[in-house]
Amino acid sequence: MAGIVAGTRLVSGQSAGNRLRVAVMGLGRGMAHVAGWMKVPGVEVVGLSEVDERRMAEGLKAVAAGGQTLVPRVERDFRRLLEDPGIDVLSIAAPNFWQTPAAVLACAAGKHVYVEKPGSHNGAEAVMLGRAAARWGKQVQLGTQRRSLEAMREGMERLRGGVIGAVRSARCWYDADRGAVSLAGGKPVPGWLDWGMWQGPCPERPYLDGLVHYNWHWRWHYGGGELANNGVHMLDLAMWGMGLKAPERVLCGGGRYHFQDDQETPDTAFLTARFAGATVMLDSSSCHLRKGSDAHALVTFYGDGGAMALSSSGYRIYDEAGKETGRNEPAFSDVPHFQNLADAIREGKPLHAAIETGQRSALVCHLGNVAYRTGGVVDYDAAAGVMKGGPEVQALWGREYRDGWQVRVD
Helix, strand or coil, rough: CCCCCCCCCCCCCCEHHHHEEEEEEECCHHHHHHHHHHCCCCEEEEEECEEEEHHHHHHHHHHCCCCCCCCCCCECCCCCHCCCCCCEEEEEECHHHHHHHHHHHHHHCCEEEEEEECCCCHHHHHHHHHHHHHHCCCCCCEHHHHHHHHHHHHHHHHCCCCCCCEEEEEEEEEECCCCCCCCCCCCCCCCCCCHHHCCCCCCCCCCCCCCCCCCHHHCCCCCCCHHHHHHHHHHHHHHHHHHHCCEEEEEEECCCCCCCCCCCCEEEEEEEEEEECCEEEEECEECCCCCCCCCCCCEEECCCCEEEECCCCEEEEEEECCEEEEEEECCCCCCHHHHHHHHHHHHHCCCCCEEEHHHHHHHHHHHHHHHHHHHEEEEEECCCCCCCHHHHHCCCCCCCCCCCEEEEEC
């Protein structure tokens, strides 16, 4: 198997009538990709890739139910879809450990990319993914969908316009009520699962019953815990609102407190990212909803003249006394984010979540995980693009790849 590198570029041809032909990789979260893309005018879902044959059948049903008469091509190995010059976009909803390798291959094959958050598994991949988009001149959109919501964009404009005065800090919040996780070894791989292709670029490990399709998030070999799972959404909003780029220092503490089970990542974490002139904090609780707390806004910006709290789809403004003075909170939708990528490809409009920008937020998550695993604090040299620290820290900047899946951008 050849490594993930491209010297030659396969140019995809945009379909007649300015139509975009999209292939979706991963049909868990990817079912929302299928639904979202089918609501964008002039888009066809022409390919589906999935290692679970049960999900593949559901994906085909969803396309038909959406009114598309063309039956998508189906492949376990998404690379077969990249060989099709008629496909314009690869929409990646596979796990974190797949996202950068798949996106690099797609860019090298001449495809534009929509990739779910966080887009990368570690800091090295966060840097690499931005380089890949530039190297092959492709539009690559990170799946931080709130950047395309009109109400959220309006709120950010008002924030930067001084509606609450100078802003020097923001608090992010995430809570959930996840239960205990049990992963059993020694069981056979189910007949519906291609275990080798599911692991893809990860060094081979024995099958664990209960890992697929979601609990890989909580094992360091595959995932980045709640920070990389949902924390990236909130940190991205905070950094967007305050115009922040790279942190100087990231602190992260917490632990596994609620269950003594087979999870490795923390269920309770407190991250503080220090930037020049500003601080962003994230309070994350995976296994307790903390009902009764008044801190359930996704992000709250604190200004000299009040506060702005972001919900899932909009914002509320409060004056210095805590009185609400304005809000805009319409219904949430994924569709504007897919539409934005289509507009960028067809008309050259700016991406709302260009991968270079999105990976700045992902990098804070990766630095937070390194800090958590190595003593609680990591310093970052933004000019050099490197973490400071000894071998234990540096070992977590990147990761090992299975033979043939080494990722690099030449």
